[in-house]
Amino acid sequence: MARPTPQTHGDILAAAARRFAATGYRGTSLQDIASEVGCSKAAVLYHFANKEAILTELMAPAITVLQSLDDRIAAQPDPASAQQVAAEGFVDLAVRFRREIALLRGEFPELLQQPVFAHIHEISERLIDAMAGRSERASARICALVLLAGIAETCGQFAEVSDEELRDALLALLRRALEPVH
Amino acid sequence: MARPTPQTHGDILAAAARRFAATGYRGTSLQDIASEVGCSKAAVLYHFANKEAILTELMAPAITVLQSLDDRIAAQPDPASAQQVAAEGFVDLAVRFRREIALLRGEFPELLQQPVFAHIHEISERLIDAMAGRSERASARICALVLLAGIAETCGQFAEVSDEELRDALLALLRRALEPVH
DNA sequence: TCAGAGGCTGACCGATCGGTCAGATCGGTG
DNA sequence: CACCGATCTGACCGATCGGTCAGCCTCTGA
Structure with missing residues (x-):
């Protein structure tokens, strides 16, 4: 057939x-x-070639965009602009690739071992650092990690919400919730 | 031996x-x-008796407290107080049982099938409803779910932060981030 | 017409899983 | 001493996993 x-x-x-x-x-x-x-x-x-190759091909576009976001954040001159670029870039990525991110839901810890996600750990650490406004304060880092993990974990569940509405809601949330720089 | x-x-x-x-x-x-x-x-x-029985015994205390929180939320007369009780109660629970919650990290979807977690799904829906201020607005529900999932997913990772500091940080985050009732 | 490549199948493999079972080993009791 | 129940072991089971392999079928082009 x-x-x-x-x-x-x-x-x-x-x-x-x-x-x-x-x-x-x-x-x-x-x-x-x-x-x-x-x-x-x-x-x-x-x-x-194997099961992992399927996942790799599914995730490749999202990984590429995430890496370019990482580059853009690194190029920011000060913590405030890095925070803004990180927040907007991450929300954009989460909304665009919410279907792909949903695939990973509930499997982050082990799945990050896979070669496809080789650099995800460092990238997400830089993302959190930027979203925390490069601050070392525990409250700022807790805040950034909770929001990042929460968005990653849930963005795939709002299938009935339009891209625009979801992006607006998440951006508004981040603007309220992230601790301002200094 | x-x-x-x-x-x-x-x-x-x-x-x-x-x-x-x-x-x-x-x-x-x-x-x-x-x-x-x-x-x-x-x-x-x-x-x-089996592998699941180990998990059940590990999670039992946290489940009990979660259920009593559910009862307390249901007893609140208005959305505003329900939101406050839900937020404070959930943060308290997350901090107290962060070790237990960490066990579940990255396994929520499938693990919820287990009998131990039979009612967790409905309870968490009521939690989100309360934290969203009983609102039907998508932005309020997105906000509540992101925060709830984010806290659940990450609270186990702050082993070096004291209970008080973690609770204060999470409560402050929720107060900033949750949409006020009406 | 026929060789060969691409696409696909069923049978099979070793590893690992959760779980069972008969029996060995113990301390305590009569 | 004999016996018993609690504790624990090694061997084993069926199921399932990801992955391999030899070979079959069909289409194509020389």
């Missing part, structure tokens, strides 16, 4: 996205994905 | 808490726990 169409690659990717979002990465087996596509597990592994 | 001491039960519980915190519930095998205790996997299953 589906002999003329070599679109299976894309079908697998889409099916994997749905399953990962529903039951998580670890909670989804290659057989689950294969069943959803309607092919064999071996077919899935014909199109992708 | 350890023939005279029937404290193995407690040892297993403590070892499980450490392992769950380090690698998550699913990421910890019964053999991992047994190795940390220094006994066989069968010994672990002699003291606990």
Whole structure:
């Protein structure tokens, strides 16, 4: 079946996205994905080297954007502008890639071990640092981490909210909640 | 070994808490726990009916307190006081049980299926409702969910911060960030 | 017509999981 | 001494996981 169409690659990717979002990465087996596509597990592994490669391809666009945000933050001359760029950039990324981020929901700790996310840990530390206004105060860092984790953890759950409305709500929240620089 | 001491039960519980915190519930095998205790996997299953029973016993105190918070919120006469009770009660709970909550980090979605957490979903919905000031506005609900999830996800990571300092920081954050009632 | 490449399958593999079970080892009791 | 119940062990079980492999089918182009 589906002999003329070599679109299976894309079908697998889409099916994997749905399953990962529903039951998580670890909670989804290659057989689950294969069943959803309607092919064999071996077919899935014909199109992708291994399970991780599926996740890598799904997350690649979001990772790229996150890395460019990291660069932009690093280029800011002072803590105040870094905080603003970090906040706006992160909200933008969270809204744009909320579907992808939702895939990771509840699996951050272990999933960060995967090569795809090799630098995520350092990047998120710099993000928190920037959002905390480069402050060393515990309250500022707690505040930044709670908001960042909260947004990452939940942004995928507002499927019925439009991009604009979600972005506005999150930006307003960050503006209220983040401690001002100095 | 350890023939005279029937404290193995407690040892297993403590070892499980450490392992769950380090690698998550699913990421910890019964053999991992047994190795940390220094006994066989069968010994672990002699003291606990199954893996889930270990988690249940670890989480029981926190669950009890959460349920009583739920009752207290339901007893509030108006949205404003419900919001305040929810915010203060949740922060208190998060700080007191940050160790237990940390065990669940990154495993919420699937772990909530377990019988121990049978009513957690409804309770957390009522918590969010109260923290959103009983409002139906998307921005209020987004705000409440982001903060609640963020606190739950991160409170276990501030081991070096004292209870008082953490509670003050989180309460201040909630007061700034939650949308006021009406 | 036929070789070959791309796409795919079913059978299989080793590892690991949670959990079971028969039995060994002990301290205490009669 | 014999017996008992609590504690614990090693061997084992079935299920499931990610991944491999030999080979089949179909389409294509020389």
